[in-house]
Amino acid sequence: MTAAVPAVATADVARRFAVPAVTTADPGLVWLAVAAIGLGTFAIRLSFLLVLERVSVPPLAERALALVPAAVLSALVAPTLVVADGGPAVWGNDRLLAGAVATVVAWYTEDILATIVAGMGALLVLQALL
Amino acid sequence: MTAREDFAAGVRTVAPVLVGIVPFGLVAGAAAVGAGLSVAHAVGLSVLVFAGASQLATIELVDAGASLGVVLLTALVINARMVMYSASIAPHLADEPLRWRLPEAYLLTDQAYALSVVRFARDEAVSRRWFYLGCAVTLWVVWQVCTVLGAALGARVPPWLPLEFAVPLSFLAILVPAVEGRAGAAAAAVGAGVAVLGAGLPYNAGLLAGASAGILAGLLVEAWAA
Numbered sequence: 001m002t003a004a005v006p007a008v009a010t011a012d013v014a015r016r017f018a019v020p021a022v023t024t025a026d027p028g029l030v031w032l033a034v035a036a037i038g039l040g041t042f043a044i045r046l047s048f049l050l051v052l053e054r055v056s057v058p059p060l061a062e063r064a065l066a067l068v069p070a071a072v073l074s075a076l077v078a079p080t081l082v083v084a085d086g087g088p089a090v091w092g093n094d095r096l097l098a099g100a101v102a103t104v105v106a107w108y109t110e111d112i113l114a115t116i117v118a119g120m121g122a123l124l125v126l127q128a129l130l
Numbered sequence: 131m132t133a134r135e136d137f138a139a140g141v142r143t144v145a146p147v148l149v150g151i152v153p154f155g156l157v158a159g160a161a162a163v164g165a166g167l168s169v170a171h172a173v174g175l176s177v178l179v180f181a182g183a184s185q186l187a188t189i190e191l192v193d194a195g196a197s198l199g200v201v202l203l204t205a206l207v208i209n210a211r212m213v214m215y216s217a218s219i220a221p222h223l224a225d226e227p228l229r230w231r232l233p234e235a236y237l238l239t240d241q242a243y244a245l246s247v248v249r250f251a252r253d254e255a256v257s258r259r260w261f262y263l264g265c266a267v268t269l270w271v272v273w274q275v276c277t278v279l280g281a282a283l284g285a286r287v288p289p290w291l292p293l294e295f296a297v298p299l300s301f302l303a304i305l306v307p308a309v310e311g312r313a314g315a316a317a318a319a320v321g322a323g324v325a326v327l328g329a330g331l332p333y334n335a336g337l338l339a340g341a342s343a344g345i346l347a348g349l350l351v352e353a354w355a356a
Contacts (some may be wrong), residue, residue, distance in 0.1 A: 023195045024166035024197070026246040033198055034171065037188060037273030044212050046235035050228075052220035063352060064345050067250075069216040069244050070314045071321035071344025074306035075337050076240065078322030080298040088155040088326050090260075094335060102299050106306035113301035114145035117298050122291050 094130065098123035136257040140264020143249065146303075147241050148272055150296030153287045155273045157294075158185050159280025167195035171282035175272055181239070184208040207333040214341060215243040222250050222258045229257060237266035242301065248308045314335060317348030 013038035018029075022033050058063070082088050090096060102119030109115065152229025155176070162172035167189065175185045184205040191201045215238055223234055242265040249261060287293050310317050330337025 002318060020198050021195045022192050022201050024192060025167065027171070029198065030167065030171055030192060031174065031194070032176050033188065034178055034203050037201055040202065040206045040309075041181055041184065041209045041212070042236055044206070044209050045216055045238040046232070047213050048217035048220040049223060049231045049238075049252065052217070052224050057221060060349070062221070062252050062313045065221070066139040067216040067317040067345045067348035068214050068341070069247055069346065070305065070309050070339075071215055072341045073240075073244060073301045073308070074318040074322040075325035075340030075344060077298045077301045077305060078326050079336065080295075080306070082300055082322075082326045083329045086330065088329075094262075098295070098303060099298075100166055103306055106303045110307040112300055112303040113148075113149070115306075116146065116149050116299045119302070120137050120292055120295055121300040123295055127292075 092130070094123055094126040097126055133257060133260045136260035139212040139256065140246075140261040140266075140267050140334055142264075143245050143261075144265040144268050147245070147300045148166045148268075150293070150300045151241070151269060151272055152276050153285070153293035154182050154297055155276025155286035156280035156287065158159060158182055158273075159191075159277035159279075161186060161189050162277075163281045163284075165189045167192065167311055169278070170307045173274070179205070180236070180270065180273065181209050181212075195307055199356035204333065205206070207335075207338075210334070211240075211341060212243075215240070219243055219247055222247065223262070226259060229277045234259070234262065236268070237263070237270055239266065239269055241304075242266035243297075244301070244308070245254035248304060251308075269316075298304040299324035307317060316351040317344040320344045 021027055022029050024030065077099070081096050082090070082093070084093055084095065098119050101122040102115050105111075105118040106115040150157055158176065161171050166306060175188065184334070187208055188201055188205050191204060196204075206216045216235065219238070223231060226234065230232075232330060242262060245265050246258075246262045248256060249256060305318065309315055321340045323340075324343040325336050325340025330336070331339075
């Protein structure tokens with residue numbers, strides 16, 4: 001025969017062991033989350049800056065690290081230009097066209113402000129036209 | 131060049147990037163307060179975390195009442211790309227004493243990292259410490275001021291001006307002149323393609339997959355050409 005577990009006791013156990021939800025109703029828990037994210041992010045940033053003085057970098061790793069800016073920046077930028085409404089879009093995509101204009105300007109001027117102005121200007125014009 | 135001149139060179143280099151950082155910081159402050167967080171929470175996020183995309187994700191998740199584990203995991207996975215920045219900039223800062231590397235690590239961002247390593251690759255003479263800090267400290271000050279303003283006053287950016295487009299455009303502006311040789315072009319092309327295909331994946335996996343695939347593609351092109 002199995003003993004029925006009183007409903008009150010189950011609810012109590014659920015409360016006691018439930019993963020806490022971070023909500024604005026609990027400012028202390030929000031601070032805990034903010035502090036933990038801050039600490040974790042600092043650890044991520046510090047990682048190789050802490051250990052690299054002690055290990056010599058093998059040539060292959062050195063070549064891989066030299067490719068980081070091109071690989072990461074393009075992976076950051078491309079979805080903001082190509083992905084619209086949840087999927088890749090090429091035709092009728094204002095941002096992709098504006099990004100193409102900005103790429104040409106960046107190539108010829110190597111000037112950050114000129115690239116931003118050209119890209120935003122192109123987007124405004126395209127949005128007004130289409 | 132003196133320390134002061136190299137710091138000033140960093141400030142001048144990062145200045146145009148601020149066109150994207152100012153509205154982003156205002157939005158980060160305003161979004162926190164809009165989600166019911168206090169101004170102190172908004173400033174705490176900007177000071178302790180200092181990484182815009184993960185701050186906005188945290189605010190959204192707190193607004194939705196997500197569990198502590200999900201909030202932590204999401205924010206840290208968004209920031210995981212900075213492991214690559216840490217590794218890539220470390221050879222330039224390896225001679226720095228630890229008391230300098232700690233604040234330099236705290237100040238590491240997409241923009242300060244990318245602008246610095248691109249400059250270092252072309253300029254042997256510039257002081258690594260002072261050029262980097264010129265970029266990084268400027269970004270930090272502007273980010274904090276804008277978060278406070280956004281939290282206190284709201285983000286009043288003109289709706290017709292696509293200011294959120296300025297951040298990706300500034301990445302594009304740093305990226306395009308920095309792509310050198312076939313290996314660099316392959317890294318950029320494959321990184322972009324894989325990131326687009328993986329854009330819908332949870333936990334920022336598309337970005338990490340794109341960056342890793344891009345690096346691998348660049349190495350393969352180098353090996354094939356050699």
